[in-house]
Amino acid sequence: VLVTNFNRDGLDQNELETLFHEFGHVLHGVLSQTRYLLHAGTAVRRDFVEAPSQMYEEWARRPESLKLFNETCPSCKPIDLKLVERMDAARRFGQGVKYARQRLFATYDMALASEKPGDPMDVWVAMESKTIVGHVQGSQFPGTFGHIVGGYAAGYYGYMWSEVLALDMLSPFGDNLMNPKVGRRYRDIVLANGGQVAPMQLVKQFLGREPSPEAFFQEITGQRGAARPISAKEHKG
Numbered sequence: 001v002l003v004t005n006f007n008r009d010g011l012d013q014n015e016l017e018t019l020f021h022e023f024g025h026v027l028h029g030v031l032s033q034t035r036y037l038l039h040a041g042t043a044v045r046r047d048f049v050e051a052p053s054q055m056y057e058e059w060a061r062r063p064e065s066l067k068l069f070n071e072t073c074p075s076c077k078p079i080d081l082k083l084v085e086r087m088d089a090a091r092r093f094g095q096g097v098k099y100a101r102q103r104l105f106a107t108y109d110m111a112l113a114s115e116k117p118g119d120p121m122d123v124w125v126a127m128e129s130k131t132i133v134g135h136v137q138g139s140q141f142p143g144t145f146g147h148i149v150g151g152y153a154a155g156y157y158g159y160m161w162s163e164v165l166a167l168d169m170l171s172p173f174g175d176n177l178m179n180p181k182v183g184r185r186y187r188d189i190v191l192a193n194g195g196q197v198a199p200m201q202l203v204k205q206f207l208g209r210e211p212s213p214e215a216f217f218q219e220i221t222g223q224r225g226a227a228r229p230i231s232a233k234e235h236k237g
């Protein structure tokens with residue numbers, strides 16, 4: 001079950017991506033075929049659990065999947081491909097700031113899990129001061145960092161690491177996310193196995209090669225997007 005508080009009059013792009021993300025977790029659960037219930041669905045290693053969901057966000061951004069909306073709603077205005085491209089360009093704008101911040105959060109989370117972490121606020125001020133934007137006096141990020149007490153302690157890096165794998169796992173789809181053969185393989189190998197096989201083994205089996213951070217680097221440098229889909233060929237080796 002997915003309980004959401006979306007706008008009933010229509011979703012904006014952010015809400016649509018969130019819906020696809022959370023639905024990615026749902027698919028991980030409902031398509032499970034594990035021997036034991038304990039291993040089913042999202043009962044995978046914590047630093048892999050966001051991979052299927054972050055991967056599925058891509059379906060909210062690509063023309064081949066977005067245009068399916070017209071099949072369920074023929075009277076709706078067709079999706080304008082130019083708009084999809086512009087949306088993607090807007091998403092890629094300032095990516096460096098976002099990923100630098102994510103890296104800082106992950107490093108801070110790790111620092112807190114070290115043997116003698118020290119005062120959490122002092123640690124944060126010292127770390128943030130070293131960044132290009134510095135620390136703004138009076139701001140207290142640690143108090144809002146719910147992940148460190150919500151099950152992601154020493155695991156916040158998992159979001160970015162999952163994204164590395166998620167983007168890599170998109171490469172076999174090439175420029176067609178709706179490819180039924182690749183989709184079926186993904187379902188049978190990655191989703192169906194839940195946590196009964198180590199994530200790295202599943203990823204390798206699905207990709208047919210060692211995982212590569214190349215797609216992630218293209219993403220954070222703004223070279224990957226709907227306007228220029230990554231092809232499977234570029235990812236050999």
Ligand SMILES: [Zn+2]
Nearest residue numbers: 021025050053
């Ligand atoms: Zn998630």
